[in-house]
Every structure is written in C-alpha cells, then in structure tokens.
Amino acid sequence: MPNAAKILAWDDFRLIKAIAEAKALPAAAALVGLNHSTVFRRLGQIEDGLGLKLFERHRSGYVPTPAGEEMAQLAERLDGDITAFTRKLDGQEIKPAGELRVTTNDTLLVDLLTPVFAAFLVQCPEIRLDILLGNQALNLSKRDADVAIRATDTPPDTLVGRRAARIAWALYGRAGDFPESDFPAMDELLKRNWVSLGDQFSGFKVVRYLKEHVAAERVIYKVNSVLGLSEAVEAGIGIGFLPCFIADTKPGLTRLSEPENGLAADLWLLTHPDLRHSPRVRLFLDFIAAEIGKARPLIEGARPIAPRGDHLLPEPRDATTR
Template identity: 65%
Template sequence: MTLPQQIPWDEFRLVRIIAESRGLTGAAEVLGVNHSTVFRRLGQLEDTLQVKLFERHRTGYVLTTAGEEMAALAERMDEDVAAFTRRLAGQSIAPAGELRVTTNDSLLVHLLTPIFAAFTRAYPEIRLDVVLANQALNLSKRDADVAIRATDNPPETLVGRRVATIAWALYAHRADVPDPSAVDLIDLFAKRWVSLGDNLAGLKVTRYIAEHVAPEHIVYRVNTVLGLAEAIGARAGLGPLPCFIAGQNPDLVRLAPPREDFSAGLWVLTHPDLRHAARVRAFLDFVNAAIVAQRPMIEGRDDPDGST
C-alpha cells in the first residue's frame, strides 16, 4: 500500500484528542460525534499509515512511538495557530470585540461583577465572556485573554500588575462574639471552627487551622471560599475569610487584625502578545483603576469594628 503524500490536519488533531481522553468515548464527546465515528476514523488512519498509533489497554488507549510523534506535532500546530491568533488580536485598533476573562467565584461575586458591569457600559463595543475557573487557564492557547487571580506566584509567561493585597482575618457571627475587643486568641482554638476542604489544603489559612485547631473542633468543611463565608454567616463556627468578603456582611465581626502570613496578591494578567490590543488595554486600565480604588476594603483597612 502506498502511503499518502499528505495527511489532513484533522487526523493529527484526532490522535491528540484520543490520547488526551485516553479512549474513544471521551474523544467522541470532545469532537461532538459518536463512538463509532471515532473508531472508524482511527482505523482508517492506521490502515492508511500502515502503523498502529495506539496500544489498547484495559486502562485506556496509550500512544505508540508513531502516535506520540503525531500527537506532539498536533500540539505544535495548536500552539502555532494560537500564536497567530494572538498576534492578530494584538493588532486590533478600536476597543471592540469579544474579551474572555477568567477569575474565581469569590472574586467575581464580591468584587468584580460591579466593575465588569461598569466596564461594559463604558465600552459598549466590547463583549465580556467571563469564565469561572479556580485552576489557571492557559492564556497562551487563548483559553482566556485576561486572568484575574489571587496568587503570590503568577506564571512567568504572563504580564500584568499586582493591584492589591488580599487580606484575610478571623471572623465569627456577631451574635456569638458580642465584644470582639475582649477576645483571647488562645481561647478561640477551643471553639467551633469552619475550614476549607482538602482541595484548598495548600492555602495558608487552611494550613493554619490544621496546625492550631484540634480536628474535633473543626465542625464544618467546605471546598469554596464562598461556602466558607456562608457557613460562618450561618453560625456554623468561626473561621478565616478575605476581608473584602466578610466586610460586606454586617452580621460578621472581625476577631483579630488581618494576618500578613494569610494574605495573597491580587493580579490582573494577560499574555504578552495581547497587552497592546485595544480592547485588552482598555480593560486592564479600567479594571486596575477600579480595584486600586477599593484597596482599603481589599486590604482590610476599613474595618468598622476597629480591630486593625
């Protein structure tokens, strides 16, 4: 059998998607086709190339050497296309078009939504597409144009600005602690606590609770910061919260000043190829200024209980 002079690009993508999905079922879902279509296309491709691209194991499809080369080439193709798209986006002149922004749920709900809404009024030709994701999306592949993240270690591949420091402090329901000025921190460790779940075990505040509070006193765990705020507001127990979230709930009272070792930077980031695009530049300037204006709240310097 004579090998083809050129293999269609879609076939390289097929191999990469099967490899990433470790099987035909997942690949079919990604491609939006049925299982039999993926099976048929892979069989035809292997017959045409006269080589096996995958080994079939009980744990899934594993690339052969030839398959690895095709998948790697497909990855490079995707990167080249993404780079070309970024360069085109960076050449835009008027602040118009779609802008995809990724952030997490707690930042969106308690800080960013009013800022985003004001931005759309100021720039009606720009359409925002907000993607909630607690994991970092790949801005190099245009999963998003701008990322707004709470982190102390932003990716070196991105550019941007640290616009504020997110302060955290210990909070409780006001009904449970009527006089926060009389609180003894040591006594607090024997009370009921709320903590973040194992998925956020790496956060400084989660480690602090694990190191200082006995397991039997941690009566409630939840895997989001939003859920943590709701639990403390519902009097499940006391616990740490970002000051910009707790400060918006009059039922919560701060038990101690913000701890510097709990804090994290608030970054607004983009890819270097996009930073001069008109819509990205307009968004960065607008959002940076709006967040800087709210630094006292974000950094815990406006506590009405005067514990700072």
C-alpha cells in the first residue's frame, strides 16, 4: 500500500471535506475555488495514491466511504485548529489595519449604523469593513464575522462584549390620522387596523404582545422586516409597534404610547474572546460604543411627549427575550 504520509497534503484534506459536504463535484469545486474537471482529476489521484475508494458514486451524489468519512472529519478538526490559530494571531496585531467583518441586521444598519461606520472609516482609513446582513447568529468562532452588533437580551455565552443601549419600542400611527396631541384611548386603538411582523418572528416579544392583546382580524398586514413595518405604518395601512430610533426620526409618524418596557431589547457589541485584544477590534468596539452612546436618548425613546393620563396600554404578560 502506498505511503499516505508522502502523498497527502492539506489541500487534499480540504478537497475531500468539500466533496463530503457538497455531495457533488461541481458544488465542491465552487467551495474550494477550482473547476469541476480539476476536482474530478485530483480525487482520482488521491484515491489512486491511497489505494482506497473515498467515495461511492450514487444517484443521490457522492457518499463518503468509511475512509472518506474519517478523512473529512479530520479535515474539519484541522480547519478548526487553523481557524483558532489565526484568531490568536489576529489578537496579537501590532496596528489597527486590515479587514474587519461585522454582522448586524438591516434595521440597525439603515437607521442607525451606516453613518457611524462612515465616521469610523474616516478616522481609521487603514481598516476595511465587510458588513454581513442577517438576523441569524453567525459563528464568530469560525470567523464568519469578527464583530456582531445585535439586539438581544441573551447574548451567546461564547462571546464577549458590552451592552451599548436599550432599544425602546412604542406604538405609532400615521401623523395625519391622529391630529390630537393626547394619546388615544386603548379601546379606540383596538378598533383600528394594525400591522405586525410576520409569523416567522413569533419569538419576538412585540409579536407575542400583539397576539395576546389585539384581535387577529384587526392585524391586516404582516411583513418580515422592521423596515417594511415602518413603511406600512407611515403609509397608513395600520398602527403598529416600532423601534423609537426609527419612528421618532420620521415626520410622517406620531407616537400613540410611551415606550413599552416589556418590548425593549438590549443592543450588544460582541466579539470572540480571542479577538477582544486585537487593536482593530478593540478600536472599532470603542468607537461604535461611543457613537451609540451619543444616540442613546433616541435609541431608548427619551423625548418629551404628551402625558397619556389614564389611557394605558395593557402590560405585556411575558417580558422574556424577544
């Protein structure tokens, strides 16, 4: 049998791992940045060199043999070790330079963070920002991102960071529909049309709140985006709860309640423990925290508004994390 130690290289492990994950050569080729024919030829060379079949070819795709499965698992462990090593090297950077990958969602980016990022790039021209949008939690341990900016009351235990602010939510309507300065009574508001985030956000506190207090037939419009929700209220489709930092900057919207404490969520700046002392990460986090600190009154809904007297919205029954 050939001597495997003489024929196997890290790129071979990466290739086998990619085929095992993709189960097809074209998709595996895309993962490793090669063309289909090169992947096919290299797989044959690796198998010939080992004297073993690493994959069975089925209609469903390439299925690893026991030897192929073991090689793919080893490649996964090697990839994790290499990633951990690069994180440690990043944590020992001498100067704040290079690329910084930041994950956040579109709501925070459009209505809060873009001007902050622009100011940071002016101050730190040697750093490049790669912004990744999405509500799902990326794996900072695998370097999917270096920093996460998230609205959550339960940040992952595997990450470190700081709470920058408390995001307030209040009830809003189209300004033209509510000319009076006082807040309307709740029994009047419950007769109106409402807008809400979609059912896929059933874990959000604001969605649970509406299901508990507003009749289902009154919720006439649902959308899977807070930005879309804001546009719907401004268009007069219905009234709805919005983050104060979005709605209070829109002249076309008016508050119909004070911020509801049970709907608020913390705004966190998070990173991996191995990166917390990296100059570029530390500089970025300090800068963003300071800029968000300046906007805290807006984010936390602190502004003079008319007293609402006895017209209280019902308290949320469940004040757990949205």
